[in-house]
Amino acid sequence: MADSLKAVRRFLTDKGYDVFLGSSSFTRRYLTGFTGSSGCLWISRDSQALITDFRYMEQAGKQCPDWQIVQHDDLIDTLKQMAAEQNVKQIAVEGDHVSVNTFREWERVLPASLTAVKGVVEDLRKQKTDNELAAIRRAADIADQAFAAVLPSVRPGASERAIALELEFTMRRLGASAVSFAPIVGSGVNGALPHARPSEKRLQAGDFVVLDFGCVFDGYCSDMTRTLLISPATDKHHAIYDCVLRAQTAGLAAVTVGRLGREVDAAARDVIESAGYGEYFGHGLGHGVGLEIHEEPRLSKKGETPLAEGMVVTVEPGIYLPEFGGVRIEDLVVVTIDGAEVLSQTPKELIVIE
Ligand code: GLY
Ligand code: MN
Ligand code: MN
Numbered sequence: 001m002a003d004s005l006k007a008v009r010r011f012l013t014d015k016g017y018d019v020f021l022g023s024s025s026f027t028r029r030y031l032t033g034f035t036g037s038s039g040c041l042w043i044s045r046d047s048q049a050l051i052t053d054f055r056y057m058e059q060a061g062k063q064c065p066d067w068q069i070v071q072h073d074d075l076i077d078t079l080k081q082m083a084a085e086q087n088v089k090q091i092a093v094e095g096d097h098v099s100v101n102t103f104r105e106w107e108r109v110l111p112a113s114l115t116a117v118k119g120v121v122e123d124l125r126k127q128k129t130d131n132e133l134a135a136i137r138r139a140a141d142i143a144d145q146a147f148a149a150v151l152p153s154v155r156p157g158a159s160e161r162a163i164a165l166e167l168e169f170t171m172r173r174l175g176a177s178a179v180s181f182a183p184i185v186g187s188g189v190n191g192a193l194p195h196a197r198p199s200e201k202r203l204q205a206g207d208f209v210v211l212d213f214g215c216v217f218d219g220y221c222s223d224m225t226r227t228l229l230i231s232p233a234t235d236k237h238h239a240i241y242d243c244v245l246r247a248q249t250a251g252l253a254a255v256t257v258g259r260l261g262r263e264v265d266a267a268a269r270d271v272i273e274s275a276g277y278g279e280y281f282g283h284g285l286g287h288g289v290g291l292e293i294h295e296e297p298r299l300s301k302k303g304e305t306p307l308a309e310g311m312v313v314t315v316e317p318g319i320y321l322p323e324f325g326g327v328r329i330e331d332l333v334v335v336t337i338d339g340a341e342v343l344s345q346t347p348k349e350l351i352v353i354e
Pocket of ligand 1: 316
């Protein structure tokens with residue numbers, strides 16, 4: 001039996017639940033390998049079922065040989081029947097993934113007591129297996145290749161939207177199944193918005209251009225950011241860029257097994273604060289990446305998770321000056337016993353485009 005399934009069973013016995021009812025698509029994928037878009041997991045202490053509908057029966061049977069596949073016409077009726085047949089008294093549901101209305105309805109109709117629990121599978125997902133790491137490496141490599149391919153198009157006069165589209169198309173062409181989020185291309189004043197949406201604005205002299213993008217390969221995400229400059233470069237451009245790069249380097253150096261997320265955040269934040277730009281770095285240093293683009297652990301002021309081998313996190317400090325522009329540099333890294341293994345291979349020296 002997979003270790004992850006054993007861990008869910010351990011949770012059931014430790015906490016006194018009869019069933020874990022998983023409804024997050026990421027939980028489903030992680031525990032079963034099923035890639036269909038609909039289904040629930042019913043994990044009891046001695047059995048495991050994937051409940052899905054007619055559309056996915058054949059696929060589920062092939063992808064999940066160790067799971068009982070239950071077809072439902074009406075999910076509630078099926079859950080009711082399973083709870084009664086198995087004499088289930090206590091069900092743990094994923095509180096972060098069930099709507100208030102669904103939870104209330106399940107409470108009303110199921111002959112068992114429901115408890116909303118948190119992080120049961122998300123905690124397991126923090127440390128990646130070799131297979132997961134292989135997929136993330138491919139996703140990071142595709143992003144690197146896309147950056148190199150799109151770089152010649154980052155020219156004065158090109159629109160943000162055109163560059164974003166080219167990034168997306170290139171990653172798909174290189175084998176990605178999807179983008180991990182809509183690419184961010186923020187030039188000039190738009191770059192001061194950390195999550196700028198690409199607009200029709202055209203790149204012009206003196207613009208920083210923030211490119212933040214990633215893709216999905218075999219279900220797993222990548223995430224990287226590079227910031228370029230359309231010439232001419234001024235002392236202010238260099239000061240800001242160098243400060244972010246020094247902070248990013250300090251953040252990477254702080255990625256160590258056992259260190260808390262907030263300590264890694266502080267290592268980078270101290271550099272930016274010492275340079276007087278602290279108020280312009282208003283987000284956390286980084287986040288876990290895996291099946292989801294943003295997952296645990298968080299590298300932020302509130303990050304209390306100690307880093308452990310096999311975690312995958314971003315290190316992405318930034319400085320955002322309203323009415324001027326922004327700089328962010330983001331690498332995707334694996335936590336190893338030797339520190340950060342940086343997956344993003346694209347160089348970080350400031351590229352000034354003539
Ligand atoms: N695209 C958002 C991020 O880098 O986290
Ligand atoms: Mn990013
Ligand atoms: Mn990120």
